Amino acid sequence: MDMLRVILEPHLESVLQSTGVKSQHWRSMLVRSREHDQGDLSLPCFPFAKELGKSPVEIAEMIAQALPDDPALGEVNAVAGYLNIKANPQWLAEKVMNHHVRIGDAFGKKPANKEQILIEHTSANPNGPFHVGRARNAILGDTLVRLHRLHGNNVRAEYYVDDMGKQVAVLAWALENLSSQDVEQTLENADSVNPKWQGKADHERVRWYQAAQAIRQDRSDKEEIEQEIGRMVHASEHGDEDVLQSFQDAFQPVLDGMLATLERLGISFDTFTKESMFVTNGDVGKLMEHFKTLEIHGVADNGAEFLDLGARGLKGKTEFFFRRGDGSSLYATRDIAYHMWKWKQCNQLINVLGEDHKLQAKQVGMTLAELGEKVPDVLFYSFIKLPEGKMSTRKGNVVYMDDLLEEAQAQATAVVRELHPDYSEAMISSISEAAGTSAVRFNIIKVSPDKGFTFRWEEALAFEGGSAPFIMYSHARACSIARKCEKEGIDVQANLSRTDAVPPAEMPKGMIELLRTICVHPDVLSKAVNDRRPHLFANQLLQLATSFNSFYRDCMILKDGELDVFNLQLSEIARSLMRTSMEGLGIVPIEQM
RNA sequence: GGACGUAUAGUGUAGUUGGAUAUCACUUUGGCCUUCUAAGCCGAAAACCCGGGUUCGAAUCCUGGUACGUCCGCCA
Numbered sequence: 001m002d003m004l005r006v007i008l009e010p011h012l013e014s015v016l017q018s019t020g021v022k023s024q025h026w027r028s029m030l031v032r033s034r035e036h037d038q039g040d041l042s043l044p045c046f047p048f049a050k051e052l053g054k055s056p057v058e059i060a061e062m063i064a065q066a067l068p069d070d071p072a073l074g075e076v077n078a079v080a081g082y083l084n085i086k087a088n089p090q091w092l093a094e095k096v097m098n099h100h101v102r103i104g105d106a107f108g109k110k111p112a113n114k115e116q117i118l119i120e121h122t123s124a125n126p127n128g129p130f131h132v133g134r135a136r137n138a139i140l141g142d143t144l145v146r147l148h149r150l151h152g153n154n155v156r157a158e159y160y161v162d163d164m165g166k167q168v169a170v171l172a173w174a175l176e177n178l179s180s181q182d183v184e185q186t187l188e189n190a191d192s193v194n195p196k197w198q199g200k201a202d203h204e205r206v207r208w209y210q211a212a213q214a215i216r217q218d219r220s221d222k223e224e225i226e227q228e229i230g231r232m233v234h235a236s237e238h239g240d241e242d243v244l245q246s247f248q249d250a251f252q253p254v255l256d257g258m259l260a261t262l263e264r265l266g267i268s269f270d271t272f273t274k275e276s277m278f279v280t281n282g283d284v285g286k287l288m289e290h291f292k293t294l295e296i297h298g299v300a301d302n303g304a305e306f307l308d309l310g311a312r313g314l315k316g317k318t319e320f321f322f323r324r325g326d327g328s329s330l331y332a333t334r335d336i337a338y339h340m341w342k343w344k345q346c347n348q349l350i351n352v353l354g355e356d357h358k359l360q361a362k363q364v365g366m367t368l369a370e371l372g373e374k375v376p377d378v379l380f381y382s383f384i385k386l387p388e389g390k391m392s393t394r395k396g397n398v399v400y401m402d403d404l405l406e407e408a409q410a411q412a413t414a415v416v417r418e419l420h421p422d423y424s425e426a427m428i429s430s431i432s433e434a435a436g437t438s439a440v441r442f443n444i445i446k447v448s449p450d451k452g453f454t455f456r457w458e459e460a461l462a463f464e465g466g467s468a469p470f471i472m473y474s475h476a477r478a479c480s481i482a483r484k485c486e487k488e489g490i491d492v493q494a495n496l497s498r499t500d501a502v503p504p505a506e507m508p509k510g511m512i513e514l515l516r517t518i519c520v521h522p523d524v525l526s527k528a529v530n531d532r533r534p535h536l537f538a539n540q541l542l543q544l545a546t547s548f549n550s551f552y553r554d555c556m557i558l559k560d561g562e563l564d565v566f567n568l569q570l571s572e573i574a575r576s577l578m579r580t581s582m583e584g585l586g587i588v589p590i591e592q593m
Numbered sequence: 594g595g596a597c598g599u600a601u602a603g604u605g606u607a608g609u610u611g612g613a614u615a616u617c618a619c620u621u622u623g624g625c626c627u628u629c630u631a632a633g634c635c636g637a638a639a640a641c642c643c644g645g646g647u648u649c650g651a652a653u654c655c656u657g658g659u660a661c662g663u664c665c666g667c668c669a
Contacts, residue, residue, distance in 0.1 A: 034613060044612050046649055056649085081649095082613060125669070165669055275669095304667045316596045317665050324667045331669045355663050358597060382598075382662070419632070435632085447606065450598065452662060458619095459605070464632055465618040466606085473632050481629050527609070539607065542617075549633065558629050571629095593632075 001040045001516070002523045003095060004087045005030065007072045008041060015066045019059075021048055039075070039084035040516065046081055056081030092515040093503045096573060101518055103576045104150045106583035112152030118342055119145050121352035122262070122269075123160040125167045126255035128206030129197070130262065130401040132455050133384050133391040139444045140381055141352040142267040143534045143585055150584040151529045156346070159269045160338065161255065163247055164236040164276045165331065169229050171205065172250035174212035186211040190396055197402055202257030205250075237328040239280040261401050265437055266586045278337040284329045287337050291322055294370060300325070309366050320363045335364050340373060349376035350532065354383060355450075379532045381449035387456060399455060408436030411461045412469075416593070427592075434588035435469045436461075441586045442468035446538040466542050468587045474545035474552075475582060478575035479591040481557050481568075490563055496572055501565040510547075510554030511567075514574060517547035521577060525584075534585070541581045548574050 009027065016026060026043065033039040045056040045063070052059060060078035067076055067085075074088035095101065102112075121141020124134050145157045162168065174183075187207060197203035216222055216229075235243040262268070278284050288305070291297055296308040302325035310318025322333040342349055353361055358380060365375040385391060391398050412432035416423065423431070443460050447453060463469040485492050503511065521540060528537035551574070557567045582589045 028610095029612080031612075032609060034608095034615080038613080042613085044650085046612075049649075080613065084613095162669070167669065300667075302667080306667085314596095321667050326667085328667095330667070355598070357664090359664055360669095362597095380598085385662090415632070419630090451606085452599065454605090456605090462619075467618085467632085469632055470618090473630080477630055477633085484629050523609090535607085536609085539617075546617090552629080553634060556629070560628090593630085 001032070001087060001520050003100065003519055004040055004072060004085070007070060008085060011067055011070065012043070012063070015063055016048075018066075019048075019062065020052055022051070033084060038079065038082075039077075039086045041085045043083040043085075044081065045083060087516070087519070089507050089512045089515060090503065092512075092519050093507075093570075096515055096518050097501075097569060101522060101573075101577070102152075103573075104152065104580050104584075106146040106150040106580055108149030108153075108155060111149075111154040113154070115153040115348060116346045117148055117153050117155045117348040117350065118158060118346035119148070119155060119350045119352070120158045120160055120342070121145075122267075123162065124258065125162050126251040126258060127167050127171050127209050128254065129200075129202040130258050131391060131398045132401060132404060133398070135265075135401055135440075136381050136384050136444055136449075136453065137352050137354065138262055138267050139265065139441050139586070140379060140449060140534065142262075142265075143441075143445050144350065144352065144379065144529075144532065146584045146586060147525065147529050147534055147537060150580060151525055153529075156270045157268070158342075159272045161272050161274045163251065163274045164233075164244065164279070166229065166233055168247045168251050169232040169236065170212050170216070171209045171254070172247050173225070173229050173232060174208035175205065175250050176246070178208055178211055178215075182215075183207050183211040186214050194400075194403065196406065197400075200257050200260070200402070201253035202255075202261070203400075203402070205254050234326070234328060236276065237279060239276065241280075244276050244280075261405070264405055265401075265441060266588070273338070273341075275334055275338070278334050278341070279329065283337040283341065284334055287340075288323050288329060288333065290371075296370065303327075307367060307370070309363060312366055312370065314362065314366060317359070320367065322367075332360055332364055335360075336367055336371075339364065339368055339376060340371075342376075343374060349374070350379060351376050352379045352381070355380050356383075377532065379449060382452045384444075384453045384455050387454060404440060404460065405437060407457070408440050408461055409433050410436075412436040412439070412463065415463055431590060431593050434590045435463065435472060435593065438468035438472060438582075438587040439463060442471075442538065445585060446535050446542075448533065448535050469593075471541055471545040471578070471582060471587060472590060472593060474548045475575065475578045475589055476591060476593045477552060478548065478571055478578065481571055482575070483591075484558060485563065485568065488558065488561065488563075492568065492572070495563065495565050495568055498565055498569075501569055503566050503570075508554035510550035510552070511570070514547040514551040514570065517544050518574065518577060521581075537581070538585055541578070541585060541587075544574070544578060544581065548578065 012026070029047070030041055030043050033042040045059040048059050049056050057080065060081055060083045063083050064076050064078040067073065072088055072091045074086040076085050119141060122138040124130070142157070145155050148155045187210060190210070193203050193207065216225055219225065232243055236247060291305065291307060294307060296311050298306050298308050298319065300306065304321055304325040305323040306319040306321040308318060309320045322330055324330065361378050368375055386397060386399065388397055409432050412435040413428055416428045416431050440460055444453070446466065482492050521544065524536055524540040528534055555567045557564055557571055579589045
């Protein structure tokens with residue numbers, strides 16, 4: 001609880017100094033109490049024992065006695081060598097009511113900071129529908145974008161479109177050379193397109209891609225095909241505009257289909273940057289020329305060029321190739337040009353990448369450093385796999401995002417219908433769409449990115465306990481209370497601006513809990529943003545919803561038609577905070593469910 | 594073989610970078626709807642991969658194992 005810390009530290013400073021503690025080390029020892037009941041902040045006094053020649057128990061008691069009175073401080077006690085400090089609930093209430101806790105908004109309408117941040121995420125090859133394996137990047141990236149905005153930063157969300165190279169070339173080749181009969185024949189053993197997605201280009205065209213992949217392995221003329229694809233790749237890498245245009249025609253509808261899927265999850269981008277731009281505008285060529293002047297530049301037998309990153313401490317594979325023997329550039333080379341371009345437009349750069357990109361990111365980072373450029377921050381995540389193992393389009397072992405979202409909505413519909421038989425179909429459908437998509441997002445975002453993740457339907461669609469619907473439900477409850485007040489003829493807005501409402505002298509447990517959770521909220525947000533760990537904030541929001549439920553249990557707002565103004569005000573603040581926080585995580589804050 | 598990451602109740606997870614009686618949820622189990630939405634609330638049971646080391650104190654740091662994941666292309 002930082003707001004308590006800033007008040008407590010000077011007090012501790014003077015107390016400790018007067019007792020003879022010299023080092024400043026204690027500041028990092030002042031931690032959040034392990035036992036929530038014990039306090040908000042705790043100071044273990046063991047290290048002082050040697051310095052002062054007293055037992056930790058004595059020291060803790062001495063400090064507790066010596067701390068001056070302060071309106072911020074509540075209970076202070078010394079237990080077994082620990083000094084436990086609680087914030088005064090009345091002080092917390094005053095802070096919360098006077099809006100010392102920033103509510104913010106996740107859409108970045110009013111950036112509070114000057115930071116210009118560019119977050120690149122998703123950037124999936126546009127060759128087929130979004131599957132759950134790819135989803136972690138998109139959900140993590142979009143959540144990071146939203147949390148930065150909630151935090152007050154200026155953010156640009158960017159998708160780097162891989163519009164050249166082999167994958168798109170295969171797709172373009174297939175669309176030009178294969179009839180739909182060829183495709184169906186080749187894929188006769190695979191599942192056909194889900195009728196639901198017929199006409200959606202990502203689902204349609206991926207079949208051409210899959211068929212081409214099979215044909216490249218098996219067909220008698222596979223060598224000519226390989227040559228033709230190679231020619232296209234080569235041409236694209238040299239900036240051939242006709243070829244690049246044919247690639248664009250091939251992938252754009254697929255990309256549009258993928259973006260439609262993401263849209264349903266509330267994920268969108270500010271800018272799309274095409275890889276080919278750095279070839280056609282000459283950046284890549286200039287960059288490769290510049291590499292030649294570097295000390296660590298090297299040339300292989302066939303004329304291919306590399307940088308010897310081993311000389312800069314890289315272990316394992318030390319040669320980083322940036323140019324082929326035929327003179328064309330490589331993906332990573334273009335990525336470096338892309339990064340230099342990105343750095344001209346922001347002061348913080350974040351990339352969201354799968355753990356398979358760790359080496360490549362290291363190479364790009366080291367090369368940027370060699371060039372005197374800044375190195376981007378990277379959020380790596382571990383892959384999502386299925387209980388049957390790795391996801392693979394080839395083996396048909398995939399769960400498409402479109403199917404998952406359909407299923408999520410269907411299951412949510414069943415729940416809503418059972419709970420509220422009186423709701424209209426339109427209402428049921430909008431509630432279950434919100435609950436379904438939010439549940440899917442939250443399920444993925446609440447776990448630490450570097451933890452392996454196994455996709456299980458029953459977990460993705462769990463609508464209770466620590467889920468998005470649990471949070472949504474608390475928020476809907478808060479909304480429902482406000483609605484009820486209005487219905488009773490109470491002007492909620494007018495009551496919110498009243499300044500004469502005070503908390504009860506003896507606050508119920510649930511009220512104190514809620515106040516403490518709200519006061520910790522900004523601390524968690526900034527940590528989640530700065531450390532690039534959105535799951536911390538997800539867990540905090542869960543805590544906020546839980547605390548609100550305790551408050552709801554202990555504190556009536558309308559009792560026998562009588563309004564408790566303070567309770568209403570606190571409820572409304574919690575409601576706004578839940579709302580913006582939900583938006584920060586991409587959970588849809590519906591007002592009734 | 595080398596590099597990097599992960600290992601916490603039956604299951605899935607958190608752990609603020611070295612602090613107390615290790616978090617939350619599911620499952621199991623006992624209770625709470627005549628009171629602002631029971632998708633809720635209150636209670637019980639259950640865990641730090643194995644071996645050394647550093648420390649007043651280790652899930653956390655060091656070290657040696659084991660298991661799993663990812664990478665080690667003139668692919669993207």
